[in-house]
Amino acid sequence: MRNTRTSLVRRTALVATAVTAALVLAGCGSDDGGDSGSGSHHGSASASSSAAAHNDQDMAFAQGMIPHHRQAVEMAGLAADRASSPQVKDLASRIEKAQDPEIRTMNGWLKTWGMGMSSAMPGMGHSAGSAMPGMMDAKDMAGLKKMSGKDFDSMFLTMMIEHHKGAVAMAGTEKAKGSYGPAKSMAADIVDAQTAEITEMNKLLGKG
Incomplete structure (x- = not known):
């Protein structure tokens, strides 16, 4: 019984680790997308600055x-x-x-x-x-x-x-x-x- 519980705990830990890793990767992807969006925003800001200059x-x-x-x-x-x-x-x-x-x-x-x-x-x-x-x-x-x-x-x-x-x-x-x-x-x-x-x-x- 104890072995079964230990196995379940290990499996849960592995799943949690996998989910965490997926979230981290998704976060990185989001950061990249954020950078691209930020770049677009900066581009817009540059255009606005150019228009305002x-x-x-x-x-x-x-x-x-x-x-x-x-x-x-x-x-x-x-x-x-x-x-x-x-x-x-x-x-x-x-x-x-x-x-x-x-x-x-x-x-x-x-x-x-x-x-x-x-x-x-x-x-x-x-x-x-x-x-x-x-x-x-x-x-x-x-x-x-x-x-x-x-x-x-x-x-x-x-x-x-x-x-x-x-x-x-x-x-x-x-x-x-x-x-x-x-x-x-x-x-x-x-x-x-x-x-x-x-x-x-x-x-x-x-x-x-």
């Missing part, structure tokens, strides 16, 4: 530069069938190719920041947009659309120089006061690229 200036930069770029792209698009100078057509093409992707990038930032995609500044028409540095008003744009040949070239270059100067000023403010790394980097690129294009356009106008 911006200030009011970064938002103002994106909200303002998007419609500013859109107008430059609109102006550049007119050159294809209105400009007479191959140099002006080439410049206009480069402006479109550079600024279109930047518009998409800035809209992506606004979406990440919970602001949605920007179609324009709130309530902005061309006349309202003219309050931003270098923006043309509706009358300016209508005048450019009526031009062709050398007259178009001259007006396009004159307007785009002013437009670029405005963009450089806006980008300079972002470089100085922004906190979002990618926005500050884009601002630096805009300053460099558009300053060089201003020099190029002045030369085409015979002012260089």
Whole structure:
């Protein structure tokens, strides 16, 4: 009888040990899963941190530069069938190719920041947009659309120089006061690229 009880005790102990081992293994598995979950959580936290690592200036930069770029792209698009100078057509093409992707990038930032995609500044028409540095008003744009040949070239270059100067000023403010790394980097690129294009356009106008 005693042997039977001893056997039962041993069996119970073995079962308890097996259960404990299973629980320990399950716990380890849970820890691993927890780490993965924690990693996902950290990833979310990183994304949140990335989204939060911006200030009011970064938002103002994106909200303002998007419609500013859109107008430059609109102006550049007119050159294809209105400009007479191959140099002006080439410049206009480069402006479109550079600024279109930047518009998409800035809209992506606004979406990440919970602001949605920007179609324009709130309530902005061309006349309202003219309050931003270098923006043309509706009358300016209508005048450019009526031009062709050398007259178009001259007006396009004159307007785009002013437009670029405005963009450089806006980008300079972002470089100085922004906190979002990618926005500050884009601002630096805009300053460099558009300053060089201003020099190029002045030369085409015979002012260089």
